[in-house]
Amino acid sequence: MPEADQDNNSHLAMKTFKELVLAIIKAIPRGKVMSYGQIAAYAGSPRAARQVGQILRNTDGDSKLPWWRVINSQGVITIKGNWYSNAELQKKLLEREHIKVSQDFIVPMATFRWTPSSTQLEQIIA
């Protein structure tokens, strides 16, 4: 579709950034992880990694969302003393699906990073 695309396709029921982010996270397979920036990029905004974190914070409680499969680009589980952060739980959930997590909450990204195929991506974004 070389012509009517870009910004003028409001008739195509565009998903918001937030909807895309949630769809992508739900699609992460068991035993795999993605970084905030990676998710933002697939959602169409490569520099919006922080928003992914913000969305996760606000959607805490949605059990259908595999939030524990989202970590930062360094493979580090974000540790905060806040009510919304539970590094121990996240580590446990990751290990439950055979993802290695070091004592200092670091996951080897090179091994466990998920990269969706273009086909998978199409289905997610659709």
Add this chain to the structure above:
DNA sequence: ACCCTGACTTGGC
């Protein structure tokens, strides 16, 4: 419309 806030990332020491 403007201002502020960050579950982030990257580049430079």
Add this chain to the structure above:
DNA sequence: GGCCAAGCCAGGG
């Protein structure tokens, strides 16, 4: 490897 400063941009007030 670690720490710091700057850039980023969607959401909410």
